[in-house]
Amino acid sequence: MDELVERWAEELNKAVSMAAGNPQDRKSTWLAYSTLFALYEIKWYELGLPPSLADTRFPTHTVFDHLYATASASNFFYDNNGVTDVPKGFVVSVDIPGVQSFISHSRKLGDFWAASWIISNLSWRTVWRAIKAFGPDVLISPSPRLNPYLLVSLSNEAEKLGKQDLKKKNLVDILKKSTNELMKMISPYESFSGNDLFELAEITPMIPEKIRFILPKMFYIEDKDGSVKYIEREEDVADLVKVWFREAWKEILEEAGFYSNGDKMKKALREMIKQFGEKVIEEPPFYPRIKVVNVDEVNKNLNKYLEKIGWKVEGGQSSAPLSKEGEISPLLWNVLIFLLDKSPTYRLDPIPRAFWVLDDNGDSIVPVYDSDKVDVDKMKFKSWVQCSLCGEEPAIKLGKEFKNDVAKYKEEDLEKILEITGVSRSELEDLPSIIKPGEALGPYCLLRRLLYLEKREKLGFESTDRLVLRSLDLFIKEFGLREKLLQNFIKVVEDQRERVNTNVQLDNDKIREALSLVFSETFSHLGKERYEGFEKAANKLGIDEEEKFINMLEDALRNLKEELKKEKFLANEEDMGKLAEMISKHFGKDLGRLFEEYLNREENEDEENEKDVRLDRVLSLFEAMLRLRRYYAILRMDGDFIGRIVSGKLPLYSEMFTDDGKMKTMKLSEYVKMLYDSMKKNASGEQRVKIEEVEKKAMENAEILEKTIKIREGKHSQYKEFEGIIVSPSYYMHISTSLMLQALRDTMLIRMNEGFPIYAGGDDLNALLPIETSIKAVAELRKSFWYWNEGKDRFAILRIRGDQREESEKDYNLPLREASIPVSSLLPTGRSASLRFAKIKDLTGEEIAEAGELLENEAKESSWSLNGKKVAKDTIVMSDSSDKNISLLPFSLRKDRDIELVIDEVHVGALGRLWMLRLLGMLSGNLPEDAFDQVPSELWNPDNDKKRNALKKLGGYVFKRNISTKRKDEMVNELMRSLEDANAFTAVNSKATGGMVGDSYENLALLYHIFKSIKIMRDLPK
């Protein structure tokens, strides 16, 4: 242990001295401090060291929470003259409104990613300027701790400074390595190999649109010209933030390559954007809302108030019983955070944005600009239309016309592009993959496409086609079916070439090349690893519509299946074993296990029909796997009651809800009592007496606060009683660090499940997944919100594994660093989800928005009761874009006093069994309809034992009718047991949507939603 601590100090020292330079040099000093700040905690965990509690008597937060909170709060005690006695400075909140609509106006996956990335980086790069002036401790939300954005920005800064100073160049490697280590520690999987994790952190949007930070009341030195400003009033803060925000936007333009040269395709986009006037795009598309609270002023008022209620105030510090010298009092902090939401807003001055209006005659659209910004006469494109992506900007339309049935740009439009770009026709051959013929794009939407082009190598993601194709591709590769598929496809192409009307010379090489664009893994030996998707593959064969190509591919796969059947493919144990492995890999270990279990029970020979039953089952599943998918999954997740928890309205974990499902907020006095009770538990008799004395005083204070503090809600509204506990800086830092860890965990889990995170920030997640892994991924994501492994630790755990260490490090004669480190306590609340299956042809934007609506209006409105006790929210809603049917399932249920996760029982036990039976062809697809036919509607509301028993009996009867295997009874019994474990007959959902039995039933049994889930899942993967 001592050795490890020494090593920790050594490594920190090394990094800090690399950053440090001449003490007079501001930049080096800043870099040294920021490096210490960023690595202090991470290095500790990297070495497998556990954090210790800040106060062993109060196990609520760790030394790190305390130290980082103190570093932040110290910003209140400095001004231009040095240390002050009285807290000063400002608490600032900046948020970007209109983010949701900006993100949802997207057509391609790249549009979504780009919009999310822009928001995340606008937020981060704004606050980065505060960090550069005063250090990373000014940031309070999102947490700067364990924050990959801080590590990435620091390493970029070190790289810049490293141009003159080689020592700093080495620091870059250390920071990169720590980022990688951090991401690895988060990973729930035994080993993570994949993209460079530093790069993953760089391209994944993780910073929310709302940021909060502290600014000391000090001189601010402008980085560029060294000019000095004094931050004295709220207005000064707002003015400064406005400048930072504009600078952040300029950086986004740089990142998108707007100012660079080269690359013909990017040049075309740049020139198109410039058609709107260069100055237009240099204005950000949003006006941020800035709120500022003056600490000095609030402290004075608070002290006046406390004196009025008879509290002694010492040395300018408010609420003496709660504070120590040099620390901000929790009470003051609490008031500051509360006021921050209520204080007036400073907006970035409204800027002339690209807007369009009808012209005087009312028959064409013209942009409205400041005349000094745009020289309309110089523009090549004069006929403006509405942007087809966002509908909010004037746009350049690249009209569509058909040449030999293939969609091309209108010749006159293409000529304009060639003229403004100054490149040749052939250099823009690929432009239609970025801007579709017929698409009309305005400057900000063009910028998103440019950003995507600039970063797409790092993204490693082309389109939703990848999600749809990936599983099938891996399957074909694994079973070595490449040549067979190719031959079948060639045959189909030859047969249908007349009908698809292509004038491309089709030889076998060309066909192989087209297939390699959709099955990139299978054909990876050709050196192509990127999924180019159906459209490009179709174009390669000169087929104008991708649907025609997809149909041909479907025919080829069907023929391949027939061929394999005839060959008695899979009839040997080796292939069967391989299949089991693939099932585990794609659908998760639980389904893999069920596959083997069910299969082992099947007879080999059915003597009556002379059929190989087992082979039939396997082929049924194999057929499902060889199906050409057209669907992918959209996932949105969001923590429940997070706002309340951040503001100190804390539920008692085991008594989160009252019996009628309302969330119970702990009173301050209850919290104080809980803390002292836990302290007394381990105290000796003498200590106990002392503790009780202090407790009495603390309880008195808590009660005074409860009685006398009233909070004014809004400007003219009523006073409200003080609710919840006092939010101390440590508490605040603790929660925001938990959220940061969750964002990292989400990112890793989505990537590991072959998905694409559009946004992962704290409790909020927006991602796309392949169908196969989606249900497993949801279960993993929800579990990770509370606990890691099987154990019910109520801490977020980082895992250090010995085998991840590099060889060179094993020289230190240190114990193998394998440890599970509890870092921060878990959020005492649930997390709801919306999982939506959408078709590749659907508009991704609309489907993502719909998934969000369902999350808000269905999952979050749901509650579950079991034996008279309720849990609110914490529900997943499942839906399908081609059907109105939805299902609701609980993630947790309240059993006795505790709230327990029931993911394993519901999602793996009950649904997993049904899904596997369906995949093996043992379960009729008609099951849900049959269930709703057979079960009288009044039984779906099982409010007494008689009804419950009837529901159970009928349920069993329906399963028996719909399962076909010789050992049906055994299967049905197992299924019934797993449904019983899931409380499927007793737990009821109190959100009744327009389902098959109508709205009239308020309390629907969980079993009802299980049948509805099967209705959604029965044809998956599809």
Ligand SMILES: [Zn+2]
């Ligand atoms: Zn637009």
